[in-house]
Amino acid sequence: MTSVWLRALGLLLLIGSCVFAPLWIIYGLPWALAGAIGSLLLVLGWHLFQLARLIRWLHGPFDAPLPEGSGVWEIAFAGLHRRVRIRSGQQQVLSDTLKRFTRAAQALPDGIIVFNRHRHIDWINKTAENHFQMSVATDQGQTLTNFIRQPDFVNYLDAERYDQPLIYRSGRVEGQSLLLQVIPYGEDQTLLLSRDISHLERLETIRRDFIANVSHELKTPLTVVSGFAEMLGDSTQTYSENEVKQYLALICEQSVRMQRLIEDLLTLSALETGGMVQSDERVELEPVFRSLRTEAEALSVGRHEFSLTIEAPALLTGCANELRSAFGNLTSNAVRYTPAGGRIDLIWRVRGGQGEFVVADTGIGIAPQHIPRLTERFYRIDRSRSRETGGTGLGLAIVKHVLTRHQAVLDIESDPGKGSRFIARFPASRLVPVSTPVER
Numbered sequence: 001m002t003s004v005w006l007r008a009l010g011l012l013l014l015i016g017s018c019v020f021a022p023l024w025i026i027y028g029l030p031w032a033l034a035g036a037i038g039s040l041l042l043v044l045g046w047h048l049f050q051l052a053r054l055i056r057w058l059h060g061p062f063d064a065p066l067p068e069g070s071g072v073w074e075i076a077f078a079g080l081h082r083r084v085r086i087r088s089g090q091q092q093v094l095s096d097t098l099k100r101f102t103r104a105a106q107a108l109p110d111g112i113i114v115f116n117r118h119r120h121i122d123w124i125n126k127t128a129e130n131h132f133q134m135s136v137a138t139d140q141g142q143t144l145t146n147f148i149r150q151p152d153f154v155n156y157l158d159a160e161r162y163d164q165p166l167i168y169r170s171g172r173v174e175g176q177s178l179l180l181q182v183i184p185y186g187e188d189q190t191l192l193l194s195r196d197i198s199h200l201e202r203l204e205t206i207r208r209d210f211i212a213n214v215s216h217e218l219k220t221p222l223t224v225v226s227g228f229a230e231m232l233g234d235s236t237q238t239y240s241e242n243e244v245k246q247y248l249a250l251i252c253e254q255s256v257r258m259q260r261l262i263e264d265l266l267t268l269s270a271l272e273t274g275g276m277v278q279s280d281e282r283v284e285l286e287p288v289f290r291s292l293r294t295e296a297e298a299l300s301v302g303r304h305e306f307s308l309t310i311e312a313p314a315l316l317t318g319c320a321n322e323l324r325s326a327f328g329n330l331t332s333n334a335v336r337y338t339p340a341g342g343r344i345d346l347i348w349r350v351r352g353g354q355g356e357f358v359v360a361d362t363g364i365g366i367a368p369q370h371i372p373r374l375t376e377r378f379y380r381i382d383r384s385r386s387r388e389t390g391g392t393g394l395g396l397a398i399v400k401h402v403l404t405r406h407q408a409v410l411d412i413e414s415d416p417g418k419g420s421r422f423i424a425r426f427p428a429s430r431l432v433p434v435s436t437p438v439e440r
């Protein structure tokens, strides 16, 4: 500031010594005063010019460069320069922070909608756009309840009791369930968070169905067992030896059925809790196939014709017990669902580098709409037939889990009324090359 006054004083001294004094000495006082006034007007004109440049800059575009000044204006412009630099630095920091927050909010797996007290939408992230089929470009400023119209949601907003979230099933996307939570913040702003819980709901349904199925499966044999046990224990009744034998046989049969179901449940649970089969146990399949054929013949008691064809070396890496259980389920199903006089072929072959175990039967076959659901737990086409033949409804679920753990897949082909082919396909990486000596 001092330098401004010093400069002004210097200018006055300059005018005084260079204009006023010489003119006064040479032409007298009037000319000296006229010269001084003229010089001051020149100086004033120059300052007005600088002021005009400053005003033009102030009213110009935001990014226009600040003009350079000279004299006292150099000091003023330098000060402005410094302020502009600091302000634009602060703005840059603010805009970088805002961008970072926006990017973080966009990356969230949860949907976010910001709306105001009039329920007008201020901002939506990408996830919310997907959840509610909205677009930030077209729907910003619109009323939220025009998009989420369900009375449940509108009542939830009206009640303003946001301590509990709301489960929302839109119906726009099939099977979609969202968990909505409203969080008011600031003076006028409210956040609506949405989380997709469809898969949790599906798991919950599966869990409920599973418990209902297991209870149902156990209830029938338990009723039979307890009923006959009660009858036999009733001292007021007498039964012939034959009747007692018959009742005990029924109790035994139902106990075996419950035992089988529990064994299958335990197998399934063990398979589900394990990850991939890491074991590089070398499994010789030929003896497994031979014993499966023998067991299937025993189950068939002469009602079917069997063949076993081993077209390629049958060696896999994996878990012998699991593979035996999966192949055993496929073979016993073929026997159970093929009427007397039918034929069952067991084939091991290598196709396109993949090992394939095929169980082909000439049985009752499967209508196409059932095929995708056969590996679900307790899915049966004909419940009574499955039970009559000792089925638990878990066989193919076990097969699927075992194969998945071996990176293998199950293909099912069927002609209703003519027969079915169940093909377990193993990747080349699980086949043991023939040249590798077998360890015994």
Ligand code: ADP
Residues within 6 Å of the ligand: 329, 333, 334, 337, 361, 363, 364, 365, 366, 374, 379, 380, 381, 382, 386, 387, 390, 391, 392, 393, 394, 395, 396, 397, 420
């Ligand atoms: P289950 O104990 O009832 O046999 P599975 O899981 O082994 O249970 O099989 C599921 C259903 O798939 C069976 O109830 C049956 O309807 C059908 N199924 C399985 N194998 C065959 C087959 N070889 N031929 C016809 N239907 C079959």
